[in-house]
Amino acid sequence: MADRTRAGNIAALAALYFAQGIPFGFQATALPVFLRASGVSLAGVGFAGALALPWVAKALWAPLVDRFGWERIGRRRSWILPLGALLALTCAAAAFVPPSRHLGALLALVFLMNLLAATQDIAVDGLAIDLLGRGELGLANAAQVVGYKAGMLVAGGLLVWASAWIGWRGQFGAMAALVLLSTLASLALREPPAGEIEARDRRSLREVLATVLAALRAPGALWVVAFLGTYKLGESIVDVMFKPFLVDAGFPPHRIGLWVGTYGLVASIAGSLAGGLLAHRLPLLAAVGVSSALRSFAMAGEWYLAAAGTPTAGAVIAVTVAEHLFGGAVTTTVFAFMMSRVRRSVGATHYTLLASVEVLGKSPAVWASGVLAERLGYAALFALCTGISFAFLVLLVPLRERKTGEERA
Structure with a gap:
């Protein structure tokens, strides 16, 4: 039942x-x-x-x-x-x-x-x-x-x-x-x-805001915000610039649309399902770490394509499917981890705030991606983004060592 x-x-x-x-x-x-x-x-x-x-x-x-x-x-x-x-x-x-x-x-x-x-x-x-x-x-x-x-x-x-x-x-x-x-x-x-605590924390807008601010001041909460605001920096830049790279490599738009827009989306959905199973079977933070590392390795494939010269269609499809597969897994595991760290009594506000941090954190990098590609070239930019994705895995360490006040309670 x-x-x-x-x-x-x-x-x-x-x-x-x-x-x-x-x-x-x-x-x-x-x-x-x-x-x-x-x-x-x-x-x-x-x-x-x-x-x-x-x-x-x-x-x-x-x-x-x-x-x-x-x-x-x-x-x-x-x-x-x-x-x-x-x-x-x-x-x-x-x-x-x-x-x-x-x-x-x-x-x-x-x-x-x-x-x-x-x-x-x-x-x-x-x-x-x-x-x-x-x-x-x-x-x-x-x-x-x-x-x-x-x-x-x-x-x-x-x-x-x-x-x-x-x-x-x-x-x-x-x-x-x-x-x-x-x-x-x-x-x-x-x-x-609603329980007694939930009813108390939602008695007024002032109580809701005060509870969310208290949750953000809890030990480890700022590390969560820092990770959410940065974990997709490298991936977001590469996702935007990979399609222009394929155009400049001589592939027609209809093929790019098929490979990225269709194969990639199907792989992303499959990755999201796999990420859910991973988060169900492993501790959430471990699931985030595993999927993030795999995503970073997949991004290295895009770097390889840009550095190797003229890529083949098979190589582009393989790299696209892998990057979208593991990118979908990361999204699911991170969202599950994010949901586990919210204060339940004001869950809608707290979760929405963290989700907004996730969107706002990657937006400036996306806006600047074209300028960076023009100055660095595709290969150097993809290499930089791959390195950023691996580097930000370090932020998982303090998340493992600290717990929110709600979890300790």
Whole structure:
């Protein structure tokens, strides 16, 4: 019975994360194609990336999700259900504003989709922390990452492909239906009642913020922040510059799209599942260390391709699959470790804050990646990034030696 309950919880959480991957998958993958096809300039296509800002800034309103909620429906569910319904309605509205005729309205709706999905993500993360025990985090975070990536794949790939037959309205109608059905999965989850400590820490916004600040001042907490802000620096730079490297090496865009966008994404999903199993069978910090080391070795393959001259198609595919496989494993193990270090009473706010650190930590490096590639060359840049990835494994040592105040208690 316990195993069936756990499997049901994880499946329902995967469905909720799938719903949140749909708007971001469309915005990150499909929207640039539609914008360019409608005559939008390259600068405009690039600026459209700012529509994802709610995912970066969501920590600013996460305390509201922890503080408020209707206990009769479920404190987390009272956010998840209305936000999911609004997200489905927004997708349905976008069906009537194609970029060729209503570009401004479409961009506003995509921004609203990201805002609603990012806010729902706060509540779902909080619900996951409320429901799951430490031994369940590996499998649950595999469901989190795979569900989200599957939503991105459907909205950014499959539905765009199907739009040749179902049209613009059919594409967004399908997105709306999938979001609504996935959100209803929250009805299958039984939220645990708030304990005395949780109720005390959430009595007011001031209490929520004070509890989060106390958690960040706990022994070892700053080492967690330092690791989360740096562990993807090297990988993020290489991921951005590897595709231009392949273009400059003479490979056509359609092959790059197949190798990186399809083979790579499938390998990333497989790696996320493997990372979940690894985190389930090993101590979480050990799982992070193993997957991070393997990811760094895979990045050395990209360095080798750049240094060796003209790479072969087989070598590119092998390196791409390996890097995405181990990169997916790292994401799952790190998210599971991150979830294990949050203060449960304000889990939505604390986890969202740590997730924002993870995004913000790698962003400046991504922005500067082109300048670095121009000055250093691909081979030297990839070598530097590989070295950075190995070097930051040292930050795992203080994480092993120190525990948070909550863990000691």
